[in-house]
Amino acid sequence: MIQLTEIRRRADLGLMGAALFLAGVGICLVYSTGQGPLAAARASLYLKQLMWLGGGIAAMAAAAALPLRFYDGLAKLLYALSLLALAAVLVIGEVRYGARRWLDLGGFLLQPSEFAKVATILLLARILSDRRTDWTRFRSLTLPLIIALVPTALVFEEPDLGTALSLVFVLFGMLYWAGVPALTLAVLVLPLASMLCSFWWWVWLIFFGLQWAVLHYSGLPVVHYVFVMLGNGVIGAVSNKVWNSLEDYQKERIISFLGSGVDRLGAGYQSVQSKIAIGSGSIVGTGYLKGTQKSLAFLPQQHTDFIFAVLGEEFGFLGCVVVVALYAFIIWKGISIALRSRSRFAGLVCAGVASLLLYHVGLNILMTLGLAPVTGVPLPFLSYGGSSLITCLALVGIMAGISVRVHEF
Amino acid sequence: MxxxxxxxxxxxxxxxxxxxxxxxxxxxxxxxxxxxxxxHGRAYSEQARHNRVRLEILPRIRGEILDRHGRVLAENVLSYCLLFDPFEKEFVSGAADVDEVLTSTAALGGGERLEEWRALIEKGRELPFRPVQLACNLDITQISLIEEHKSRLPGMRIEARPRRSYPHGELACHLLGYVSEARQEEIERSAEGVYQPGDMVGRSGVEESREVALRGRNGKEYVEVDARGRRVEPTPDRPPLPARERPWAGSDVVLTVDLDLQRAAEAALGEERSGAVVVLDPRDGAVLAMASRPGFDPNVFALGLSPGRWRKLNSSPLHPLMNRATQALYPPGSTLKLLTAAAAMEEGVANPATTLEPCTGVYRFGTRGFRCWREEGHGILTLLEAVEASCDVYFYQLGIRLGVDRMAEYARRFGLRSRTGVELQGEKSGFYPTTQWYDKTYGHGRWGKGVRLNLAIGQGEILVTPLGLAVFAASIANGGTLYRPYVVASQVERWDRSRSARRPGRVTPRASPGVSSVTLKALRQAMEAAVSGPLATGRMASVPGIRVAGKTGTAQNPHGQDHALFVGFAPVEAPEVAFAVVVENAGHGGSVAAPVAAAVLRSYFHIQPDTVAVAQPGDTLDTAD
Known part of the structure; x- marks a missing residue:
């Protein structure tokens, strides 16, 4: 019999407890979405999720127990495997809702893009932990950019815009943690901003004004920032052409992201229903299993991407705040561990995991609240889906392991 | 940095x-x-308790298809549809049962479709914000029955929706095509504004090729309804619903086809026979008429075709769904003697006045005798006379001198070995064999030298579409331009319809056969003689007051009676129409296809039938070619 203190010496129990509590809430909510006369198809999904939770706990425990060196060595192999799996998805993947995201492994569906997140975080951490490189130099960013953008491109191709952007978000979080100056990161983001702004000429003008101000007062040589601004001008100008080559539904998603009110039929409806469901929960909610909106005219995604709406309806403001606080705790804790850890590699891993969770929690909840486009990113721990649950628990396990080994190099 | x-x-x-x-x-x-x-919690929970938000699709109106003079060929009429919403509050709360409501609705009529309805609703659950369309084209009895029992049929409602209608029935059915309901995979694959359950999709003809312009875009509106399905005006304390998006009507498509000419062409082909007539404007390639028999009534698809009737249409041995003008391949018979003559003149093998060995009714080549259609023979003929009389023996000799590949080269130049490029789906490519093809098919040297004789008179493996033949005739008529035939003159936005000036049609010269104007002139001369000369085989195509040029053809058909063909153009001095006529299993081109062409020309030139010179009983008319 292993003593609790023994476990505590090996991993951070608070962190793992918070994650497991959220996963438990998730299973309760998945069970709730399976109740009612119109939800027969979802009735037994909670059992599957329970099974995956078992797998997730095992993955978390193993991840917490393994020493840091192990991840350092494993990074390249994991990364290569996940690229292979992502490529396989594009060739032999299963198609659902018009996207090719899953591999059918004898009956259960695996989503390699979820595992690719772990691999990308580990390899980026390994590369960026090299102390001999001057990470303030622009040129040094080439390798990390390639490492992050290859899986991003593969995921984007599925298409899964939400997950593809999560890798970019993680890349930026880790680069910043590695000591890349904010200005450098800004220069990387400026072309994208220019692209988006170019659709309204007056926004574009304001953008160029701001860009000039930031670049000028940051002390960049004039030649440099004129070059950057010219480049952004060209990118903004050609983006209209690129826009026309996009799929209609991608356009509509991006448009709804920019808030001009055009969205997909289902997405618009989801957004409306999700807001009503959350709002109708009021302060304490309708009570567990008593939500009516979720069973009314909701969408198939109520147990996956829109599970937060079910939480909002049945547990109200108080329940939502508790869940949101737990997410905040996990992310806060991740940053603390990164700060405390003496190993640069460990710090970077924690920063990457914190960024990933921040992205997913933020985008998913904002989506259910009508503040972000319907992109189809799952809510970590809560959403139905094995790949996401196991990945998230494993990542928390890694952080929990690092937490008690902050003094290791 | x-x-x-x-x-x-x-x-x-x-x-x-x-x-x-x-x-x-x-x-x-x-x-x-x-x-x-x-x-806002109170307001939201009030809303959630009493009302629900429903998505109303504001149906678009499909663009009309018009003939070149603006006469309607395809339009929309209102049809009453029965819609069912399985997510009505009564069903969710358990106060009513979906299946019970379905059963009692079926008892009012449409009972045989109960199983189909159940399947539709099962599918509809994937789109819970949209009612399922159970039936359309309801009559007044059905509507009043359902309205009467509405109180015990929760979720059921009746809505007027536009339905496609073809006022002329079968007329130009292959060219127009038809529409049918969007399939599940089309709905899933398409972007949101494109297809919704119940939307119509163009399946063939112009309905298919101009689908994007015709379909328009559905509008949508989120409405809040109370428990009885009545619309509730949103109150200011509730968050606003997304704004209404209005539907956009599809563009009207104006065809190059002339309704009267199309009708004349179909009438000339007759009810009973199978075949095709294509009439082109040789000056730009505009399709003036495109008839194919047998046809079908495209209205039955818009009304919802039962699987049994669909199978019957689709598997009929007469292939009524096939557009014979573009999708059927026929051996061209003697109409292709024009090609052989052109090749001979261009290659210097013969000139219009060249005489060869006299025709005795049979030509010896090796050990075989090749017959002329005229047993008694034609005697000594020039090239022009040989076209006029359609003498086989003369063309056997040209074939020997030209060889397979030189003839095939001219077939390629006249576009007879490719598609014409008309925008209609499923067009077949013509075929003309080469020595390479024979070597590949039968083995090197294992095919007889005699094939060139057969090819020279248009028999053998050659295959053409009626449209391809018409383009060939048009290129002779217009002095050597192969146009890509086109069927759409313009697309007109709904709100733009009053404008008198429409964009001119798109004219695309495809290629030039690269044949000298001297040769083409000689061909035109010979074709006119073939209709009105002393030896003419196509005399029945003649129209009083109009100089008609043409060439008959009788294609041997191994599966039955010969196919009758006729190609030509008129008037000779300044051609306005070029045409190809094919009548399946009907006999000789001169006696069957030529009169069809004459009827089409009479319609085009507005010549009354009573002034038509009927063949006199005393005339000795060669009814063969």
């Missing part, structure tokens, strides 16, 4: 930035939750 080092930061300050970002994000989330759940 060297001067930006002061922006590089300590680990502590970077952690602080991370935390600021997280705090800001969670503050937004909690603030928004507070707004929804605490501030």
């Amino acid at each position: 060297s001067q930006s080092h002061y922006l590089a930061s300590s680990k502590q300050s970077r952690a602080r930035v991370f935390r600021y970002v997280a705090v800001a994000l969670f503050a937004v989330i909690v603030g928004r939750l507070f707004l929804f759940q605490v501030w």
Whole structure:
């Protein structure tokens, strides 16, 4: 019999407890979405999720127990495997809702893009932990950019815009943690901003004004920032052409992201229903299993991407705040561990995991609240889906392991 | 970047930035939750308790298809549809049962479709914000029955929706095509504004090729309805619903086809026979008429075709769904003697006045005798006379002198070995064999030299579409331009319809056969003689007052009676129409296809039938070719 203190010496129990509590809430909510006369198809999904939770706990425990060196060595192999799996998805993947995201492994569906997140975080951490490189130099960013953008491109191709952007978000979080100056990161983001702004000429003008101000007062040589601004001008100008080559539904998603009110039929409806469901929960909610909106005219995604709406309806403001606080705790804790850890590699891993969770929690909840486009990113721990649950628990396990080994190099 | 080092930061300050970002994000989330759940919570829960939001699709109207003079060929009429919403409150609360309501509706009529309805609703569950369309084209009895029992049929309602209608029935059915309901995979694959369940999709002809312009775009509106399905005006304390998007009507498509000419062509082909007539404007390739028999009534598809009737249409041995003008391949018979003559003149093998060995009714080549259609023979003929009389023996000799590949080369130049490029789906490519093809098919040297004799008179493996033949005739008529035939003159936006000036049609010269004007002139001369000369085989195509040029053809058909063909153009001095006529299993081109062409020309030139010179009983008319 292993003593609790023994476990505590090996991993951070608070962190793992918070994650497991959220996963438990998730299973309760998945069970709730399976109740009612119109939800027969979802009735037994909670059992599957329970099974995956078992797998997730095992993955978390193993991840917490393994020493840091192990991840350092494993990074390249994991990364290569996940690229292979992502490529396989594009060739032999299963198609659902018009996207090719899953591999059918004898009956259960695996989503390699979820595992690719772990691999990308580990390899980026390994590369960026090299102390001999001057990470303030622009040129040094080439390798990390390639490492992050290859899986991003593969995921984007599925298409899964939400997950593809999560890798970019993680890349930026880790680069910043590695000591890349904010200005450098800004220069990387400026072309994208220019692209988006170019659709309204007056926004574009304001953008160029701001860009000039930031670049000028940051002390960049004039030649440099004129070059950057010219480049952004060209990118903004050609983006209209690129826009026309996009799929209609991608356009509509991006448009709804920019808030001009055009969205997909289902997405618009989801957004409306999700807001009503959350709002109708009021302060304490309708009570567990008593939500009516979720069973009314909701969408198939109520147990996956829109599970937060079910939480909002049945547990109200108080329940939502508790869940949101737990997410905040996990992310806060991740940053603390990164700060405390003496190993640069460990710090970077924690920063990457914190960024990933921040992205997913933020985008998913904002989506259910009508503040972000319907992109189809799952809510970590809560959403139905094995790949996401196991990945998230494993990542928390890694952080929990690092937490008690902050003094290791 | 060297001067930006002061922006590089300590680990502590970077952690602080991370935390600021997280705090800001969670503050937004909690603030928004507070707004929804605490501030507006009462309003939202009122709304959730009593009402629901439903998505109303505002149906678009498909563009009309018009003939070149603006006469309607395809339009929309209102049809009453029965819609069912399985997510009505009664079903969710358990106060009513979906299947019970379905059964009692079926008892009012349409009982045989109960199983189909159940399947539709099962599929409809994937789109819970949309009612399922159970039936359309309801009559007044059905409507009043359902309205009468509405109180015990929750979820059922009747809505008027546009339905496609073809006022002329079978007329130009292959050219127009038809529409049918969007299939599940089309709905899933398409972007949101494109197809909704119940929307119609063009399946063939212009309905298919101009689908994008014709279909328009559905509008949508989120409406709040109370428990009885009545619309509730949103109150100011509730968050607003997304704005209404109005539907866009599809563009009207104006065809190059002339309704009267099309009708004349179909009438000339007759009810009983199979075949095709294509009439082109040789000056730009516009299709003036495109008839194919047998046809079908495209209205039955819009009304909803039962699987049994669909199978019957699709598997009929007469292939009524096939557009014979573009999708059927026929051996061209003697109409292709024009090609052989052109090749002979261009290659210097013969000139219009060249005489060869006299025709005795049979031509010896090796050990075989090749017959002329005229047993008694034609005697000595020039090239022009040989075309006029359609003498086989003369053309056997040209074939021997030209060889397979030189004839095939001219077939390629006249576009007879490719598609014409008309926008209609499923067009077949013509075929003309080459020595290479024979070697590949039968083995090197294992095919007889005699094939060239057969090819020279248009028999053998050659295959053409009626449209391909018409383009060939048009290129002779217009002095050597192969136009890509086109069927759409213009697309007109709905709101633009009053404008008299429409964009002119698109004219695309495809290629030039590269044949000298002297040769083409000689061909035109010979074709006129073939209709009105002393030896003419196509005399029945003649129309009083109009100089008609043409060439008959009788294609041997191994599966039955010969196919009758006729190609030509008129008037000779300034051609306005070029045409190809094919009548399946009907006998000789001169006696069957030529009169069809004459009827089409009479319609085009507005010549009354009573002034038509009927063949006199005393005339000795060669009815063969």
